[in-house]
Amino acid sequence: MSDRMLLCLDCGNTRLKWGTYDPARRCWLAQGALLLTEIGRLPAEVRASPGYSTPAGIVGCIVANHEARAAIELGADALGAPLRWNESQAAQCGVTNGYEEPAQLGADRWAALIGARHLQPQAPCLVVTAGTATTIDRLDADGSFRGGLILPGVDLMRTALAHHTARLPLAQGDFQELPCNTRAAIASGCLQATAGAIERMFRPIAADPAAICLLSGGAAGHFAGLLDIPLRHVENLVLEGLAQIAVAVAVTDSTA
Numbered sequence: 001m002s003d004r005m006l007l008c009l010d011c012g013n014t015r016l017k018w019g020t021y022d023p024a025r026r027c028w029l030a031q032g033a034l035l036l037t038e039i040g041r042l043p044a045e046v047r048a049s050p051g052y053s054t055p056a057g058i059v060g061c062i063v064a065n066h067e068a069r070a071a072i073e074l075g076a077d078a079l080g081a082p083l084r085w086n087e088s089q090a091a092q093c094g095v096t097n098g099y100e101e102p103a104q105l106g107a108d109r110w111a112a113l114i115g116a117r118h119l120q121p122q123a124p125c126l127v128v129t130a131g132t133a134t135t136i137d138r139l140d141a142d143g144s145f146r147g148g149l150i151l152p153g154v155d156l157m158r159t160a161l162a163h164h165t166a167r168l169p170l171a172q173g174d175f176q177e178l179p180c181n182t183r184a185a186i187a188s189g190c191l192q193a194t195a196g197a198i199e200r201m202f203r204p205i206a207a208d209p210a211a212i213c214l215l216s217g218g219a220a221g222h223f224a225g226l227l228d229i230p231l232r233h234v235e236n237l238v239l240e241g242l243a244q245i246a247v248a249v250a251v252t253d254s255t256a
């Protein structure tokens, strides 16, 4: 396998997250994020990052629209490295996919499950990514993805209330146990809905002392403190999975 750097790209519905990965030392050189409106800056950002050299390859996952996809493909051309979009599959990197139609599972959820499998190989995991949407996915200790939930992300919940009611503002309130004003009631309701769904999904695995919830995504910090379950925060679990996929792909390509 080439020891050259690999670039991983996770394009969600709000932001493009990127990371440069050193496969020889198995560590990140740099990570960053751009709003979808800033995708054109990707080549410049990545080139300016610590330890940059032309990547041997780029592995990405995308759940955003065609415009974002086309812009990223242009960026990959500018960086002079081949780009491979990873899709959800029936099995990959030690994870098997329990979805009725494996390809229907969001490619970001799939990569996050692979990241979880790598970081907690022996444990039953609840894999939570809190972004535009919040996803709550169950991964058993043998690597089987058993199914999961899609909720509006915490910001989307607040936005939906503001857009579809006459009297509710776009609230930025703090969390309160028993809110006594509208802003705190909205903010706390959205956070409790999310935390409650996570804790409910954790219940079936809670008896296993190794069971853990892996929490990632840009909105994770809003409710992490509310969760009363074993928790590990991972800065970007999707990128962790993409790095494992990129290494596996590079091995396959070099032996083909």
Ligand SMILES: Nc1ncnc2c1ncn2[C@@H]1O[C@H](COP(=O)(O)OP(=O)(O)O)[C@@H](O)[C@H]1O
Pocket (backbone or CB within 6 Å): 011, 012, 013, 014, 015, 016, 130, 131, 132, 133, 153, 154, 155, 156, 216, 217, 218, 219
């Ligand atoms: N600087 C920021 N810009 C945009 N969203 C942010 C920022 N900081 C935190 N967030 C939160 O992160 C969420 C986006 O997280 P992210 O994991 O990038 O989502 P996605 O994968 O859907 O693009 C937003 O909905 C918001 O709650």
Ligand SMILES: CC(C)(COP(=O)(O)O)[C@@H](O)C(=O)NCCC(=O)O
Pocket (backbone or CB within 6 Å): 012, 013, 014, 063, 104, 105, 106, 107, 108, 109, 130, 131, 132, 133, 134, 135, 150, 153
């Ligand atoms: C659920 C999602 C919208 C999450 O997207 P994100 O919050 O990361 O932008 C995305 O994973 C998706 O479009 N999934 C396809 C449907 C599915 O997973 O069943």
Ligand SMILES: [K+]
Pocket (backbone or CB within 6 Å): 129, 130, 131, 132, 133, 134, 135, 217
């Ligand atoms: K998500």
